[in-house]
Structures are given as C-alpha cells and as structure tokens.
Amino acid sequence: MTTFKTITFALAAAAMALPGAAFATQAAASAIALTGDVKAVKVITAADGTETTELVEPNTIIPGDRLIFGTDYVHGGSEAVSNFTVTNPLPGAVRLAPDADPALEVSVDGGKTWGVLAALTVPNSDGAVRPATHTDVTHVRWVLASIAPGAKGRLTYPAIIR
Amino acid sequence: MFCGAVALCAFAVSAPALAGGVTAGTLIENTAVASYDDGAGPRTINSNTVTVRVDELLDVTLTSLDPGPINTRPGDAVLTFELTNQGNGPEAFTLLANPTVAGNDFDVTVRAIAIDSNGNGIYDEGIDEILTAPQTTAVLAADAVLTVFVLVTVPDGVTDTQTSAVDLNAEAVTGSGTPGTVFAAAGVDGGDAIVGTTSALATARGELVVGVxxxxxxxxxxxxxxxxxxxxxxxxxxxxxxxxxxxxxxxxxxxxxxxxxxxxxxxxxxxxxxxxxxxxxxxxxxxxxxxxxxxxxxxxxxxxxxxxxxxxxxxxxx
The missing domain is CATH 2.60.40.740 (Immunoglobulin-like)
Structure with missing residues (x-):
C-alpha cells in the first residue's frame, strides 16, 4: 500500500490563535481564503498508442515527473478587495515547466523583481547577463486589480521535479 | 550558454545536481501567499502548505573499465568494471558474473567478485573486499560510483589469440523491471521505489584475449x-x-x-x-x-x- 502523502496544514490557525481584541486588524477573519493543492500529471498510453494526460494524486513521484500546483481563492467577504496579489515561491526541488504560460509573471531573483520570463535576465559569474530560463524561476505570482465579493478562482502553475 | 529565445532554451537547461535528480525523500512543500487591500489596510494571508515526498528512483549503469581485451594466459586474470547508482536514493546492487557468453572460444572460471576497497582502481589481493554470495554491494548513495573486479581463471590448454568474454550483471536490491514498476513503500523514508529508465538492471562485458x-x-x-x-x-x-x-x-x-x-x-x-x-x-x-x-x-x-x-x-x- 502506498501512503497518501499530501499533508494539509491549517494555516489559518496562526491568526485564530491570536488574542482577539489586542490585534483587531489582524484578528478579523480574512475575507479571502486560499486553498492549495498539488496534482501529478500522468501520461496514460492507450492500447492504440494515443496518449492522454490525467491529473492524479501525487502518491508516487520521481524526478522528471510533472506536478500542477494549484491555489483556489474565494472571496467570502462583503466588500471588494483591491491589489490582490498571490505570490508562490517555487519549492527548491522543482523547476517551472517549459510550457508554463509565457505571460505568467515570474521572478528569477527571489521575488525582488518581476516580469514575464522572456524579459528577465540572470547574471553570469563573469558579470555578463544571459536570458533567464524556466530553471531560473524562483517565484510566480498573479496580480488582480480587484476581486468582487463572492468571486472565486483557481491559479495554477506546472512544475517538473528536478 | 547563449539562448536567443526562451522557448528554444527551455529544454536544454536544467542540469540537476544529481544524475537521478532530487534526492529520494525530499519534501516538496508549496505555499501561496496572497496580499490585498480590503479598505482597512494591506493584508497578507497564506494558503495551506501542500507537501509531497519525492520517491526513490532505481537506476544503475555498469561499464567495463578495461581499455580493451585483457591480454592473458592460462591462470588468473582480473576484469575491471564501474558501477554507478544512477538513482536518487541509497541503494545496494547484486552482482552476477556470467562467463558463458556466446561466441567464446573458451570459458573462464569466475573465482570471485571483489570491490575496490582502497579505491586505487587496481585489484589488491588481501586488501580489496571479496564479496560473498549472494554478491551484493554495500548501500551506495545516489550518484556513487564503485569499482568492481571480477577475478577469473583462464583454463589450461587455451591457444594464442583465443578470446573469451565475461558479462557482469547488476540489479537493484529493491527490485528491477519495466521502467515505471513501483515497489510500494520500499523506498527512502517509507516512500515508494520506482524503476527508472535503466530498468534498474545493467550489464557490461569484459573481454580476454590469450597471448601465448x-x-x-x-x-x-x-x-x-x-x-x-x-x-x-x-x-x-x-x-x-x-x-x-x-x-x-x-x-x-x-x-x-x-x-x-x-x-x-x-x-x-x-x-x-x-x-x-x-x-x-x-x-x-x-x-x-x-x-x-x-x-x-x-x-x-x-x-x-x-x-x-x-x-x-x-x-x-x-
């Protein structure tokens, strides 16, 4: 039997543990909830040779396998929020998949500067710069100008285990 | 490396530190952070963290280190091989030497398989460890390389220019099979072990030529x-x-x-x-x-x- 290895932490716990009155701003329930998940992409070859991909639980994964990291957001509050930015540092053991959306906003310097990958560069040891590649990506992010109450969505990025 | 267009580069980059990739047992943890302004000021929230553990990949390669057929005569001879744990986790390998190879003019007797204990690349009698049956290496770390000696005896009666080959086989102790075969819970930290592209099997051939x-x-x-x-x-x-x-x-x-x-x-x-x-x-x-x-x-x-x-x-x- 394989063990199911997706571990879910209730990160809202940090906020709930705070004494309410003293930290009114932080203690107020967040209007937005984020829920992360991860799926493995398995290629299934049919008897006639055609290949289809399927998202499965990442029970058995090895270097080279493809993962889809997803974050669901839902706005449970009553007022629109603005400047909604979801930032996702890439785990060190994965690289951004080569077929990631070219329009995805990424960082190759630990989240200091951002842009589409094609616009970014990485310094070489000799001081010159080279174009950044998917392997260089340290963070991805999504920026939405505003979210209306009740709105929800799903943000994903594909990654390959190094 | 110069890359004119990202799309062209994407497949050429990414050299993982290990041949077998991320070490088995590595936890991949992903957390997203959202920041926004709800009118009362900026706020930041985290998603839950999802964690997956990298399973163990079983891969092995074996090559002959002899520059060519070993020149020999009746008596003892040594064939030298190199085994590499191409997987991403610690693994031991069983070794089997087969002296009966099609096309041989004569077959040698395999006396023993030895490990290059002192790492000098040369078989040293009494120093290099002789493996006892079933001949199995120590557990090798990912990417570890081991020099293996096959000690053979060439029979009397062979004649000049006759040749013989010996095949050395290595197999991951956890198991081998079609790439993708899963050995549940047999990997690092209770993770799975999965057969990689080498089928977790390797064979290399050492050759001898009689010089009488x-x-x-x-x-x-x-x-x-x-x-x-x-x-x-x-x-x-x-x-x-x-x-x-x-x-x-x-x-x-x-x-x-x-x-x-x-x-x-x-x-x-x-x-x-x-x-x-x-x-x-x-x-x-x-x-x-x-x-x-x-x-x-x-x-x-x-x-x-x-x-x-x-x-x-x-x-x-x-």
Missing part, C-alpha cells in the same frame, strides 16, 4: 680447420649459433639460453656474444657467463613475441 608466446631454439655450427677448410680436426674452431625465436603473442619471461661445451672441445675464451655483441665470460653485469666446465648461459630476460635473439660462441676441437 612460444620459444623455438635452433642450433647450428660452422667449422674452420687450421688449414682454411671446414674439416673437424684438432685445432678446428667450431662456431655455434643458437637462435631463440619467440612466436605467438605476449612475452616470454626470464628466458635463459644455456648450452654445454661438447666433450672433446674446449671453450674459446672471450667468444660468447649476443646478437653480435661480445659478452664477458665472467658472471658480472652483462647477460652472459661462459666457462669450459659449466658451458655458456645467456640471460635474455623478458622477450616479446616476434623477437629473435642470437647467441654465438666458439669451441676448439682438442
């Missing part, structure tokens, strides 16, 4: 009598020529040519020569020694095949 050298001695004599002729009379000088011709391949070691002085003759002092170069009669620094009582002896040392050495000396008929 043979030496043929030929002796001839030329007579010169005191009267300018070639008759055997007292006072005639007989010049003996002994040729040592080494054929086949390989080398004849420590070849010494000896001959007695024939009865009724006397060694002509100072006439011993090797390939036309005089050798002193005394037992000294040069290769030759000669006396009337003991005869002649010339130490040719190691003589390579396809070499001919010529020893000459004179006697006088009494």
């Amino acid at each position: 050298a043979n030496v043929a001695l030929a002796k001839s004599v030329v007579l010169r009598d005191p009267f300018g002729g070639a008759s055997a009379v007292p006072g005639t000088i007989a010049t003996f020529t002994i040729t040592a011709q080494v054929s086949g391949s390989g080398t004849i070691n420590d070849l010494i040519v000896t001959d007695a002085i024939p009865d009724g003759t006397t060694y002509a002092a100072g006439t011993l020569a090797l390939d036309g170069t005089a050798l002193s009669d005394a037992a000294d620094g040069d290769a030759g020694v000669a006396s009337d009582a003991a005869g002649i002896a010339v130490d040719l040392g190691d003589v390579a095949a396809q070499t001919t050495r010529t020893v000459t000396f004179d006697v006088t008929i009494d």
Whole structure:
C-alpha cells in the first residue's frame, strides 16, 4: 500500500490563535481564503498508442515527473478587495515547466523583481547577463486589480521535479 | 550558454545536481501567499502548505573499465568494471558474473567478485573486499560510483589469440523491471521505489584475449680447420649459433639460453656474444657467463613475441 502523502496544514490557525481584541486588524477573519493543492500529471498510453494526460494524486513521484500546483481563492467577504496579489515561491526541488504560460509573471531573483520570463535576465559569474530560463524561476505570482465579493478562482502553475 | 529565445532554451537547461535528480525523500512543500487591500489596510494571508515526498528512483549503469581485451594466459586474470547508482536514493546492487557468453572460444572460471576497497582502481589481493554470495554491494548513495573486479581463471590448454568474454550483471536490491514498476513503500523514508529508465538492471562485458608466446631454439655450427677448410680436426674452431625465436603473442619471461661445451672441445675464451655483441665470460653485469666446465648461459630476460635473439660462441676441437 502506498501512503497518501499530501499533508494539509491549517494555516489559518496562526491568526485564530491570536488574542482577539489586542490585534483587531489582524484578528478579523480574512475575507479571502486560499486553498492549495498539488496534482501529478500522468501520461496514460492507450492500447492504440494515443496518449492522454490525467491529473492524479501525487502518491508516487520521481524526478522528471510533472506536478500542477494549484491555489483556489474565494472571496467570502462583503466588500471588494483591491491589489490582490498571490505570490508562490517555487519549492527548491522543482523547476517551472517549459510550457508554463509565457505571460505568467515570474521572478528569477527571489521575488525582488518581476516580469514575464522572456524579459528577465540572470547574471553570469563573469558579470555578463544571459536570458533567464524556466530553471531560473524562483517565484510566480498573479496580480488582480480587484476581486468582487463572492468571486472565486483557481491559479495554477506546472512544475517538473528536478 | 547563449539562448536567443526562451522557448528554444527551455529544454536544454536544467542540469540537476544529481544524475537521478532530487534526492529520494525530499519534501516538496508549496505555499501561496496572497496580499490585498480590503479598505482597512494591506493584508497578507497564506494558503495551506501542500507537501509531497519525492520517491526513490532505481537506476544503475555498469561499464567495463578495461581499455580493451585483457591480454592473458592460462591462470588468473582480473576484469575491471564501474558501477554507478544512477538513482536518487541509497541503494545496494547484486552482482552476477556470467562467463558463458556466446561466441567464446573458451570459458573462464569466475573465482570471485571483489570491490575496490582502497579505491586505487587496481585489484589488491588481501586488501580489496571479496564479496560473498549472494554478491551484493554495500548501500551506495545516489550518484556513487564503485569499482568492481571480477577475478577469473583462464583454463589450461587455451591457444594464442583465443578470446573469451565475461558479462557482469547488476540489479537493484529493491527490485528491477519495466521502467515505471513501483515497489510500494520500499523506498527512502517509507516512500515508494520506482524503476527508472535503466530498468534498474545493467550489464557490461569484459573481454580476454590469450597471448601465448612460444620459444623455438635452433642450433647450428660452422667449422674452420687450421688449414682454411671446414674439416673437424684438432685445432678446428667450431662456431655455434643458437637462435631463440619467440612466436605467438605476449612475452616470454626470464628466458635463459644455456648450452654445454661438447666433450672433446674446449671453450674459446672471450667468444660468447649476443646478437653480435661480445659478452664477458665472467658472471658480472652483462647477460652472459661462459666457462669450459659449466658451458655458456645467456640471460635474455623478458622477450616479446616476434623477437629473435642470437647467441654465438666458439669451441676448439682438442
């Protein structure tokens, strides 16, 4: 039997543990909830040779396998929020998949500067710069100008285990 | 590396630190952070963290380190191989040497499989560990490389230029099979172990070629009598020529040519020569020694095949 290895932490716990009155701003329930998940992409070859991909639980994964990291957001509050930015540092053991959306906003310097990958560069040891590649990506992010109450969505990025 | 377009580069980059990729047991943890302004000021929230553990990839390669067929003769010989744990986790490998390979002119006997314990690349009797059956390596870290010796005995009766091959097989202890085969909970930290592209099996071939050298001695004599002729009379000088011709391949070691002085003759002092170069009669620094009582002896040392050495000396008929 394989063990199911997706571990879910209730990160809202940090906020709930705070004494309410003293930290009114932080203690107020967040209007937005984020829920992360991860799926493995398995290629299934049919008897006639055609290949289809399927998202499965990442029970058995090895270097080279493809993962889809997803974050669901839902706005449970009553007022629109603005400047909604979801930032996702890439785990060190994965690289951004080569077929990631070219329009995805990424960082190759630990989240200091951002842009589409094609616009970014990485310094070489000799001081010159080279174009950044998917392997260089340290963070991805999504920026939405505003979210209306009740709105929800799903943000994903594909990654390959190094 | 220069990349003109990201799309072209994407597949060429990413050299993982390990051949087998991220180490088995590594936890991949992903957390998203959202920031926004709800009118009361900026806020930040985290998603839950999702964690997956990298499973163990089983891969192995084996290559022969011999630069070519090992030149051998009847007796002991050593074949050298290199095993690499191409997986991403610690793994031991069972080894099996098969001396019965199709096309062999003869089959060797496998005496043992040994590990290069002192890492010098050369089999050292009594130092390098001999594996006991079932021959299994120690647990090797991901990317670890191990030098393996297969100790064989070449049978008597083989002839020059005959060849033989020995196949060494390695198999991951956890298991092998079609790539993608899963051994549940058999990997690092209770994770799964998965057979990689090598099928977790490897075979390498070591080869031997027999080099048997043979030496043929030929002796001839030329007579010169005191009267300018070639008759055997007292006072005639007989010049003996002994040729040592080494054929086949390989080398004849420590070849010494000896001959007695024939009865009724006397060694002509100072006439011993090797390939036309005089050798002193005394037992000294040069290769030759000669006396009337003991005869002649010339130490040719190691003589390579396809070499001919010529020893000459004179006697006088009494």
